[in-house]
Amino acid sequence: MGDGSITPRIGNMKALLGILAGAGASYGVYKLISGGIFRRNKKNVSAEGPGVKSCQQSGVKLQPGSLVARVSGLDVVCPRPMDASSGDIIHQSPSNLEPQHLKMLLSCLQTSDNPSDRCRILLTLGNTAAFTVNQNLIREFEGIHIIAGFLSDASAGVRVQSLNALNNLCMNIQNQEQIKVYVPQVLELIEMSPVNSDLQLGALRLLTNLSVTDKHQHLLKHSVTLLLSLLVVSNEVQQVQTLKVLVNLSSNPDMMDDIVQAQAPASVMLLFDQRTAPPVLLRLLTFVGNLKAWRPSAQVADELRRKQDCLFRVMLDESSQLQGRLVQLLSHPDGEIQAQVARILT
Numbered sequence: 001m002g003d004g005s006i007t008p009r010i011g012n013m014k015a016l017l018g019i020l021a022g023a024g025a026s027y028g029v030y031k032l033i034s035g036g037i038f039r040r041n042k043k044n045v046s047a048e049g050p051g052v053k054s055c056q057q058s059g060v061k062l063q064p065g066s067l068v069a070r071v072s073g074l075d076v077v078c079p080r081p082m083d084a085s086s087g088d089i090i091h092q093s094p095s096n097l098e099p100q101h102l103k104m105l106l107s108c109l110q111t112s113d114n115p116s117d118r119c120r121i122l123l124t125l126g127n128t129a130a131f132t133v134n135q136n137l138i139r140e141f142e143g144i145h146i147i148a149g150f151l152s153d154a155s156a157g158v159r160v161q162s163l164n165a166l167n168n169l170c171m172n173i174q175n176q177e178q179i180k181v182y183v184p185q186v187l188e189l190i191e192m193s194p195v196n197s198d199l200q201l202g203a204l205r206l207l208t209n210l211s212v213t214d215k216h217q218h219l220l221k222h223s224v225t226l227l228l229s230l231l232v233v234s235n236e237v238q239q240v241q242t243l244k245v246l247v248n249l250s251s252n253p254d255m256m257d258d259i260v261q262a263q264a265p266a267s268v269m270l271l272f273d274q275r276t277a278p279p280v281l282l283r284l285l286t287f288v289g290n291l292k293a294w295r296p297s298a299q300v301a302d303e304l305r306r307k308q309d310c311l312f313r314v315m316l317d318e319s320s321q322l323q324g325r326l327v328q329l330l331s332h333p334d335g336e337i338q339a340q341v342a343r344i345l346t
Helices: 013-021 024-032 099-111 115-130 132-140 145-152 155-171 172-193 196-208 224-231 236-250 253-261 266-271 280-290 300-305 313-315 320-329 335-345
Strands: none
Touching: 013 115, 013 236, 013 300, 013 313, 099 115, 099 172, 115 132, 115 145, 115 335, 132 145, 132 172, 145 155, 155 172, 155 196, 172 224, 196 320, 224 236, 224 266, 224 300, 236 280, 253 313, 266 280, 266 300, 266 313, 280 313, 280 320, 280 335, 300 313, 320 335
16 A cells, blocks of 8 residues: 555555655654664563564664654553553654655565564554554555555564554554454464563464453463463463453453463463463462353362363362462462452452
């Protein structure tokens, strides 16, 4: 896609830059194409992990008012610590890109054959998608499908930036209708990527935002075993993000049948320990609290007991070790964890 002044026959980046110069954005796009750095805010998701940093270079100052300078300082929006607020986004911006600039970026993205260039363009699009007006424009320009097309890019850095951009676009309910079709591909990325990689973390963040409401949670009903398996092998950051998805799913009573039947590693019980990081333990207890609120009939409970290694047997059955481990956590030094445990035990 391109601006009305860009014909499909233009395949040369230099020719495109000449056209962009007339829009007053040539310096910014030139730096975007030729290797200029985006001055990143410390809270930007792109600053997390070597997979993203490898897409960027340093030492280039941004021209004030240029296309890239106008978006390079924007925060990529992340979910807040509380899962219920993870849909909140920043609505105001003094430096929104104009529609034609978004079209130009999408056009550059489609024509670029350089992984570093694609990383930079996706980073810029992801930053602009922190604002509602741009979320809508990118959808109207078919940008969601263009960006999602890079989930299968050969470069891991490009795939990460595609996930980050979709994560911000997912803050928009209308955009979720288009993004939801890529859930199987996102789950495959989680399953096939190295543990604790930027790819896994970016994919989990996207699933967190997509599962905030119950509208699309059913798309993840077969992923609970994957999430539980990931939980026991991940580092603290990824454990927190995995649990955010599980907490979202378990807050929906309609999902409970699928959750309790999922295969669960017995080692998940080891996380109910005072040595587990408090942010992980708090969310794990929230997940358990949601499970405990579910009351199966005697017949359903008997059927679940016959399913070897299912979550019901590991956590909810009378034979589970959970009760004893929760009692031990009553002496946890964190008062909030104590309160959570007490609520579950009553």
